[in-house]
Amino acid sequence: MTEFALSVRDVTVRFGGVKVLDGVNLDVKPGEIRGLIGPNGAGKTTLLNVVSGIHAPLQGDIMLDGESIAGHKPSDIARRGLGRTFQTSKLFRGMTVLENLMAGLHRRTHSGIFRSGFRLTRVTAEEEEAERAARKSLEFVGMAQFADRHGTELSFGQQRVIEIARTLISDPKVVLLDEPAVGLSINRLAEFDLLLRRIRDEKGVTLILIEHVIRLVMDVCDKVTVLSSGRVIADGEPDQVRHNEQVIEAYLGKELRARHSAS
Amino acid sequence: MGLFSRRNVLAILLLLALIVPSFANAYQLFVGNLILIYVLLAIGLNVLVGYAGQLAFANAAMFGIGAYGTALLQVHLSWPFYLAFPAGALIAMAVGLMISLPALRLSGLYLALSTLAFAQFAQWVFLHWDTLTFGAGGFKSPPISFAPLPLSKPVGLYYLSLITTVCVTLFAQNVVASRIGRAFVAVRDSEIAAQSLGVDLLRYKALAFGISGFTAGLAGGLYSQLLNFVSPEGFDLFQMVIQKSTIVVGGLGSIAGSVLGAAAIVIILELLREVKGAQEVFFGAVLIFFVTFLRGGIVSVLQQRLRGWDEPLHGTRGTDAKSAPQLRLDEKESLP
Amino acid sequence: MLLFSYLLLGGLTSGVLYALVALGLVVVNKSTGIVNFAQGELFMFCGFLAWTVHVQFGLAYPLAFLAAIAGGFLLGVVTDRVAFRSLAKTDVVGLVLATVGLGFVLRGTARMIWGGKGDYLSFPPITSPEPVMIGTIMIIPQQMAALAGALVIMLAFAAFFKFTRAGKIMRATADNAKASTLVGISIQNVYTLAFGTGAAIAGAAAVLAAPLSLLYPDMGFAFFIKGFAAAVLGGLNSLSGAVVGGLLVGIVESMAGGYIHSNMMEVAPFLLIMLVLIVCPTGILSLYKARDV
Numbered sequence: 074m075t076e077f078a079l080s081v082r083d084v085t086v087r088f089g090g091v092k093v094l095d096g097v098n099l100d101v102k103p104g105e106i107r108g109l110i111g112p113n114g115a116g117k118t119t120l121l122n123v124v125s126g127i128h129a130p131l132q133g134d135i136m137l138d139g140e141s142i143a144g145h146k147p148s149d150i151a152r153r154g155l156g157r158t159f160q161t162s163k164l165f166r167g168m169t170v171l172e173n174l175m176a177g178l179h180r181r182t183h184s185g186i187f188r189s190g191f192r193l194t195r196v197t198a199e200e201e202e203a204e205r206a207a208r209k210s211l212e213f214v215g216m217a218q219f220a221d222r223h224g225t226e227l228s229f230g231q232q233r234v235i236e237i238a239r240t241l242i243s244d245p246k247v248v249l250l251d252e253p254a255v256g257l258s259i260n261r262l263a264e265f266d267l268l269l270r271r272i273r274d275e276k277g278v279t280l281i282l283i284e285h286v287i288r289l290v291m292d293v294c295d296k297v298t299v300l301s302s303g304r305v306i307a308d309g310e311p312d313q314v315r316h317n318e319q320v321i322e323a324y325l326g327k328e329l330r331a332r333h334s335a336s
Numbered sequence: 337m338g339l340f341s342r343r344n345v346l347a348i349l350l351l352l353a354l355i356v357p358s359f360a361n362a363y364q365l366f367v368g369n370l371i372l373i374y375v376l377l378a379i380g381l382n383v384l385v386g387y388a389g390q391l392a393f394a395n396a397a398m399f400g401i402g403a404y405g406t407a408l409l410q411v412h413l414s415w416p417f418y419l420a421f422p423a424g425a426l427i428a429m430a431v432g433l434m435i436s437l438p439a440l441r442l443s444g445l446y447l448a449l450s451t452l453a454f455a456q457f458a459q460w461v462f463l464h465w466d467t468l469t470f471g472a473g474g475f476k477s478p479p480i481s482f483a484p485l486p487l488s489k490p491v492g493l494y495y496l497s498l499i500t501t502v503c504v505t506l507f508a509q510n511v512v513a514s515r516i517g518r519a520f521v522a523v524r525d526s527e528i529a530a531q532s533l534g535v536d537l538l539r540y541k542a543l544a545f546g547i548s549g550f551t552a553g554l555a556g557g558l559y560s561q562l563l564n565f566v567s568p569e570g571f572d573l574f575q576m577v578i579q580k581s582t583i584v585v586g587g588l589g590s591i592a593g594s595v596l597g598a599a600a601i602v603i604i605l606e607l608l609r610e611v612k613g614a615q616e617v618f619f620g621a622v623l624i625f626f627v628t629f630l631r632g633g634i635v636s637v638l639q640q641r642l643r644g645w646d647e648p649l650h651g652t653r654g655t656d657a658k659s660a661p662q663l664r665l666d667e668k669e670s671l672p
Numbered sequence: 673m674l675l676f677s678y679l680l681l682g683g684l685t686s687g688v689l690y691a692l693v694a695l696g697l698v699v700v701n702k703s704t705g706i707v708n709f710a711q712g713e714l715f716m717f718c719g720f721l722a723w724t725v726h727v728q729f730g731l732a733y734p735l736a737f738l739a740a741i742a743g744g745f746l747l748g749v750v751t752d753r754v755a756f757r758s759l760a761k762t763d764v765v766g767l768v769l770a771t772v773g774l775g776f777v778l779r780g781t782a783r784m785i786w787g788g789k790g791d792y793l794s795f796p797p798i799t800s801p802e803p804v805m806i807g808t809i810m811i812i813p814q815q816m817a818a819l820a821g822a823l824v825i826m827l828a829f830a831a832f833f834k835f836t837r838a839g840k841i842m843r844a845t846a847d848n849a850k851a852s853t854l855v856g857i858s859i860q861n862v863y864t865l866a867f868g869t870g871a872a873i874a875g876a877a878a879v880l881a882a883p884l885s886l887l888y889p890d891m892g893f894a895f896f897i898k899g900f901a902a903a904v905l906g907g908l909n910s911l912s913g914a915v916v917g918g919l920l921v922g923i924v925e926s927m928a929g930g931y932i933h934s935n936m937m938e939v940a941p942f943l944l945i946m947l948v949l950i951v952c953p954t955g956i957l958s959l960y961k962a963r964d965v
Contacts, residue, residue, distance in 0.1 A: 125532060147531035156532065163529035167521045167589060167649055176518040180534035186543060189514035190507040196514060203515070243533070391765055438950040444764045445707050445908075449900055450949045453942040456897065460939045573893055577776055580769060588765075613889075616780025623773030627766045628759060 075139035078103040078279040079124070079247045084133035084143075086116075086123055086303075093119045095303040096133070101247070101296075106273055106280045108294035108311070110287065112323055115300040117283045118160070121249045125157050126150040138246050152180045156240035157249035162232045164224035170235055171220040174207035177239035206242060213275075214238045214268065230257055234268070241276060248272075250282040254289050262286065266293050291315065299323070342592050342645050346505075349595065353498055357491045365490050369562060371602045372497040373555045378582040378594035379508050380551030385580075386588035387512060387649070388544035389524025391444060393576050394432060394451040397458035398549045400571030402428040402556025404462065404469055407477035407566045412468075417480045421557040428553025429546050440541045443527070455576065462568035474567025477560045489561075497558050504551055509591045511547075513648045520544060521589070521649050574616065578605065581619050584626045587633025590647055596634050677809040679930040680923065685815040685884070687922020688822040692877035693899025694906070694914035695829065696870040702846040702909050703866035706767050710751065710775035711874055712896025716889060717778050718744045718875030719882045720786050723795055733798050737879045744875025747778075748868035756863070775892065782889040795882035818880045825876045826915065829869075833911075842866055898925075901945040920944075 081099035085092060094116045101107045109117050122128050124135055126147035135143040142150045165173050182203060184196045211217040214234050224232055233253055240248055254265055266289060272278055284290045290297060291311040299307040299314055301323040307314045314320055356368045381395050406424030409415040415423070439450040462469050469475075482492035511517055519540050522530035527537055560566050578601060586597020601619075608615045626633060638645045693715060700708050708714075718740040726736035751774060759766045786793065799813040833839035845852045845862045853859055877895075885891075902921045906913020921941050929937030 127528070146536070147528075148534050148536045151532050151534040159529070159532075163526045165522050165525040165529065167525050168518065172518060172649060175515070176522050177533055179515060179519060179522075182515045184515055186511060186516055186547075189516050190511045192510040192514075196510075200514065239533070385765065389765070391768060435946075438946075442949060445768070446904070446949055448768055449897075449904060450946055452897055453901070453945040453949075457939055457942045457946075460935075460942075464935050574776070577772060580772070584769060611784070613780040613783035616776045616783065618780070620773040620776030620778075620780065624754070624770050624777070627769045627773065631766065 077101060077136070078105070078138055079281065080136040081120070081124065082134045082136070084120075084123060084130045084135065086119055086128060087131050093303050094123065094130070097300070097303070097305055099298055099305070099308075101279055101281060103246075103279050104273060104277055105295045106269060106282070106293055108290035108297040109281060109283045109300065110285070110290055110297060111300035111306075114302075115323075116303045117300050118251060120300065121157060121251055121281075121283065124150075125155060125249060151245075154244075154246035155249070156243070156245035156247070158233070158236045158240055158251055158253060160251045160255070162224070162229060162236065164232055164236060164239075166224060169221050169223060170211070170216070170227075171204070171207050173224065173235065174210055174239050174242055175203045177210075177242040178203050178206060179243070181243045210238045210242045211235070213241075213271075230261055234265075237268075237272075241272065241278065244276070245278060247279045247281065250280060252283055252285060254284055254286045257286075262289055265289070269293050341642075342647065345645075346592060346595065349599075350502065357494055362490065365494055366562070367602065367606055369490070369494045369497050369558075370606075371599050372494070372501045373558050373562070374579075374582055374598035374602050375501050375595050376497075376504055376551050376555040376558070377579050378586060378598040379504055379591060380548035380555075381579050382583045382586075382588065382591065382594045383508060383512070383520070383551075384544045384548035386583055386590065386593075387517060387524065388520040388541060390541055390544060391448045392436070392451040392545070392548075393448055393573075394436065394454050394458075395548055395552050395579055396571050396573070396576040397455040398428040398432045398552040399556045399559070399575065399579075400458060400462060400568070401431050402553030403560040403566050403571070404556070405553065406557035407475070407560040408468065410478050411475065417478075417561070421554070424557040424560075425550050425553030428556060429549035432549030432552075433542060433546055436545045437542060440538055440545070452573075455573070459568060459572060462571065469568075472568060474565055474569075477564050477566055479564050480561055493558065493561050500554055500558065504554065505591060505595065508547075508551075512591055516540075516543070517649055574619075577619055577623065581622050581626075583633075584623060584631075585633055587635030588631065589649060590633065590635040592647070593633050593635035600634070673808045674810060675930060679926045681809075681811065681815055683923035683926030684919060685818050685922070686925065687919035688819055689877050689881050689918075690895065690898045690902045690921050691915045691918025692822055692825065692873055692880075693895050694902035694918045695826070695911060696873035696877070697899055697903045698906075698908065698911055698914045699829075699842075699873065700866050700870035701903070702911075703842055704756075704863050706756065707771070707900065707903075707908075708751070708867070708870060709768055709771035709896065710778060711870070711899060712892030712894070713775040713778035713782075714744060714747055714751075714871045714892075715874040715878045715881075715895050716887070716892035717747065717782055717878075718871075719795075719878035719887050719891075720782055720793070721875075722879045722882055723786075723793055723887055727793075727795065737876070740875040740879045741872045742875075744871040744873070744878075745868040748871025749864050751871065752864045752867040756867075757860075775896075779889050779892065786887075786889070792886035792888045794886050797883045814883055818884055821880045822877070825873070825880075829873060830911075832869075838865060842869070897945075898941045901941055901948070904945070905948055 077100045079101045081097055084094055084097045086094040097120060109120070111117055119128070123130050126142065126145050126149070129144035133143065134141055137150065137153055137155055140153065142153060165176060168176065182199055184199055188196050208217060208220060211220055214237065216231065216235055216238065219227060219231065224235070237250070237253065254262060257265055269280060270293060273280060294311055296309060297311050297314045298305055299320050306319045306323060307317045353368070357365060360368060377395065377399060384390050384392055402424045405427040406420045409420035409423055410417060435454045436451070439447055442450060463472055479489045480493065482489065485492065487495070519530070519535045522533065522535055523537060523540050531537060582597040582601045583594055585600055586595065587593025604618065605615065608618055630636065635647060639647060693711060697707060697711050700706060721743040722736040722740040725731050725739040726733055756767070756770070759770060797814050799817050804811045804813060833843060842862055842865060845859060898921050899918065902917035903914050905917030905920060921944060924944055925937055925940050928940035
């Protein structure tokens with residue numbers, strides 16, 4: 074593994090006439106949990122979209138484990154070991170939870186059309202292996218009892234966890250999580266915190282999460298990057314960032330910052 | 337697995353199909369053969385529309401290309417049927433892919449429009465490229481001889497159709513229950529999530545188009561022998577609507593559904609043979625009814641009533657329009 | 673010059689009809705996000721209605737016109753109530769199949785009422801059928817009537833959308849559906865209105881087209897696909913784009929037929945569609961608009 078699991082170098086993205094990302098730099102070490110925060114419209118999701126290949130950057134480069142991925146197709150980037158979840162549930166509606174997980178193994182399974190069509194023994198073995206892996210993955214996140222259920226029968230929080238499992242099942246190097254904790258109650262937040270740590274510790278995956286639940290970010294992240302109006306305005310350990318004046322200003326505005334530092 | 341599981345029901349149908357020639361008259365044999373041809377069409381179309389979610393209208397054209405391809409190879413180049421038949425299917429698949437590859441970047445309505453345009457273009461070629469296709473009047477295709485087997489042409493053709501259909505059905509069922517099938521459904525349900533799992537959209541859409549083109553081509557080759565006559569008439573939009581009806585009635589996203597739907601539709605088609613206007617009204621109404629109220633088709637009803645009926649990739653058990661697998665409108669998937 | 677003007681005017685005439693079909697499609701699409709695949713059959717059915725009123729019952733042409741528009745509106749309302757209430761707006765497969773099905777119901781009904789395949793009904797011309805020469809340009813009065821009529825219809829509908837309450841409500845909903853519910857507009861009623869209006873436009877187009885060509889139950893689809901192409905050319909959501917697109921399709925079709933081969937007339941529009949969809953699926957006009965970014 075190279076020094077950084079994910080490296081964003083000087084990335085600029087334009088939509089119409091607006092610079093949504095302006096010279097963004099980001100270096101994430103392997104096994105790190107990195108938080109990405111900032112006020113609404115700061116460009117956080119756009120950054121994830123550029124990294125995962127949905128948009129190509131105007132300038133700059135992105136490196137996944139040392140290999141350049143900027144401007145590549147999303148499916149290519151995924152195959153190189155990048156996973157991600159989205160703000161809305163994207164479980165496949167036409168599949169059970171188990172089938173969703175097995176679909177997550179797409180890049181790790183190899184049966185082509187002819188082998189599958191003729192159901193060669195290799196294919197059957199691969200399918201059984203995939204099902205085993207899928208069940209194991211569901212157990213890891215504590216959702217094994219829902220294997221044969223349909224995604225829409227479950228709560229949003231449960232769906233989200235299953236999507237994370239689906240992303241993890243193919244052993245990606247880096248996983249991008251877009252507001253995974255939205256709507257979680259305090260109890261669930263604690264569970265989620267634990268889950269993220271387990272993922273990092275037991276799977277060795279590098280995690281980057283966009284979050285608005287600041288408490289979670291401060292607790293679980295090793296480092297935090299703050300984005301505002303397309304630029305990185307702070308980058309460091311949670312405590313440093315929390316007291317950073319520019320960050321406070323970005324969130325609260327100049328007046329409140331004055332009041333804050335006065336107190 | 338219960339008594340009425342999917343496999344058992346299909347097995348029973350197969351047994352019935354095997355003994356049909358022993359008691360059927362010429363007309364009934366014809367209808368039976370027609371059903372088999374429509375099953376082929378329905379399976380291919382279901383893979384493309386039901387599983388991969390591609391709203392394409394080119395299947396009738398590829399059916400026609402298969403028929404014309406097979407028969408013309410026999411007539412112009414004197415190829416024997418057993419060569420012309422797979423060749424015709426390959427031609428249909430190749431043409432379908434060629435035309436659809438640029439269209440694969442499009443989704444939803446635009447794909448519908450471009451495949452409709454292609455279908456019209458194919459019709460036009462059938463009609464006007466007289467030197468090749470013999471134009472509006474059509475032409476006769478040389479009947480297959482099944483010598484040295486003691487089979488008359490109708491019976492021999494029936495069994496050939498049966499073998500083809502069974503093979504394609506099994507193949508399709510296997511494909512659908514594999515990672516390829518999951519990739520198709522992933523593409524249908526969320527292109528963005530599918531990509532994030534490493535599914536190459538273009539490749540799998542092309543694969544789905546290729547499968548449907550090939551099976552439609554096979555169906556066309558058999559059809560060219562059914563009456564030993566090929567003309568532009570049978571490959572128009574109405575034909576497309578009939579095909580769509582078979583998969584909607586049977587069940588979008590179900591191979592078994594394709595079989596059942598095709599059989600049902602062909603039987604009704606023949607019953608209404610006299611009045612074309614009535615046929616059109618009927619199929620239109622069927623389409624509307626099933627799409628609105630019984631989206632999962634016959635298969636969804638069977639899934640609910642028969643406990644042993646298992647369907648891969650049918651996470652939902654609902655029958656109404658809202659709970660069945662749906663296609664997203666272009667890329668209006670939420671991506672803030 | 674004679675040939676060119678003849679082709680141009682012919683192309684403009686059919687173009688303007690395609691533009692009307694396209695307008696009907698865009699009106700519905702703007703409000704509801706749905707493309708009505710039965711639009712061609714609505715057009716055809718209203719044409720037959722007009723024939724019944726004018727030829728069978730012997731009533732005056734303007735009455736036939738009214739009948740077609742009213743009939744169209746009614747059919748549009750029925751379409752909405754029957755087919756679309758139960759379907760989700762994002763369900764493209766369902767909506768397309770349902771509208772295709774509806775198209776065939778209309779087609780079969782028309783066939784049963786007004787005769788089988790191969791029976792072509794003719795609608796008497798409303799002007800003198802003899803061409804008039806102005807310099808080297810040949811003018812066919814019937815075409816001029818159609819062009820003038822189409823222009824009037826387009827202006828009338830433009831006025832409807834701009835100045836009447838119903839029109840404003842439809843524009844508001846097309847712009848921002850959620851906001852309009854907040855203001856008390858009933859979305860369902862707007863959808864019904866949109867379908868009715870879209871179909872009425874098709875009906876108007878039919879009455880203009882009827883004297884120019886023969887009526888037969890299968891005529892709808894060709895108009896639909898060309899109208900759809902025209903709408904896509906203009907960017908599916910633009911009313912002015914639909915008009916431009918329609919004229920373009922009509923002219924290309926006519927020119928190809930005249931200068932290349934008469935057989936090309938049938939296929940030129942489809943080749944145009946394929947080309948446009950491959951090169952710029954968001955519509956030709958959007959290429960033009962995007963330049964100022």
